[in-house]
Amino acid sequence: MSAVEAMRLPAAVDLGAFVGLLRRLNVPFRVSEESGEQVLWVPNAQLAEQVRSLYERYPQGDPEFTVQAEPQRRGPGFVQQLKMSRMTAAVLLVTFVVAAITTLGTTPETLRWFTFQNFQMVGQDRALFYPLADSLAQGQWWRLFTPMLIHFGWLHLAMNAMWYWELGRRIEYRQGPWLLLGLSLGFGLVSNVVQYGVSGPSLFGGLSGVLYGLLGHCWIFQRMAPTPAYQLPKGVVAMMLIWLLVCLSGVIDLLGFGSIANGAHVGGLVAGCLSGLIGGLLARRKNGSP
Structure with a gap:
């Protein structure tokens, strides 16, 4: 054969x-x-x-796990992809639920449940933020992570969901669902903290910091220990890095398209590159490669 x-x-x-x-x-x-x-x-x-x-x-031959042995001419259908990517789908489902609860970030009464800092509106367009330390002292630890679930507008949600589906299921398939969840939460934490350090008290959110983390993970892991799962379409990494540089230049803000969470993007990317480096080195050692 x-x-x-x-x-x-x-x-x-x-x-x-x-x-x-x-x-x-x-x-x-x-x-x-x-x-x-x-x-x-x-x-x-x-x-x-x-x-x-x-x-x-299952290196010891656990018989309870099965794979699809017959080669397919076509890729798996959407239902089959969902079965193979349950954690990816679960994260997206929670993201969609939060988008509905917050009406895509337009309802302050519910949005404040998920923001990095609790706040209340003063007038129509001014938000008064409470100290993060006070919220954490009250046990609101989820605020360190939940900004990743907030989205402002359909386009923001659709683009981030598309890329999370593309990158998340690759990691889930190659390294398992729990690692994907751990990476997503870790990248979310890092990107939120960095963005807060850069912008101070402000409204920010979205999966884009996590996405740059997943991108960096796949990119560096693939360079260290090549695997078909992390072989991204040609030009994807370059395109995402160019977009990051464009955002950092301030052009998007000047054109009036809204503020970009550059701190979250950079923080997520650096964290993802580090996790990809560590994971790739471990994979090479496991496979006996020099």
Whole structure:
């Protein structure tokens, strides 16, 4: 069969239990030895990614996990993608619920539940912010994270949701749902704190800081330990970085399109690059690469 390399492991690694699992699942494969390493081959790239994910979770051949062994000519349908990306979908569902509760950021009475600092309106267009320390002392720790769920307008929500679906499910598929949730919360925390440090008391929100974190994670991880899941379409990273520079230049503000949370973007990107570096190095060590 025409083959795609799924895994390359040191010869000392015992693949017996895992190979037995592949046989029970009727996964077509073969194993060869090259330069003192074991190489596991499968018919196509999609199946190769599934096999890698399976091995990361069940190297000892846990029989309760199944993969789709038959190669497909078409990609999985939307329902199948939802099943494979439940954490990604869950985060987006919560985001949509918050968008509805806050009427896309236009209802101060509910918006104040999710902002980094609690506030009250003074008149029609002025917000009085309460100290963050007071809110935290009252147990309102969720404020450190929930600004990532706030969106101001349909376009803001749609663009961020589209990119979170694109990047989030890649990470969930490659590294698991709980890591995706941890990264999302971590990037949200970092981006919110940095934005607060840059802008001071103000209304800010959106998934864009988290998105730059996910982008940085996929980008650097892919450079350290290449994997099909993190192989982004050509030009995506460059486009996002150029957009970041345009926002940092202040052009968007001058054109009257609203304020951009540049601190959140930069903070998320730096945090994502660091997590991608650490994750990529760990993956290389796990795979026995130099």
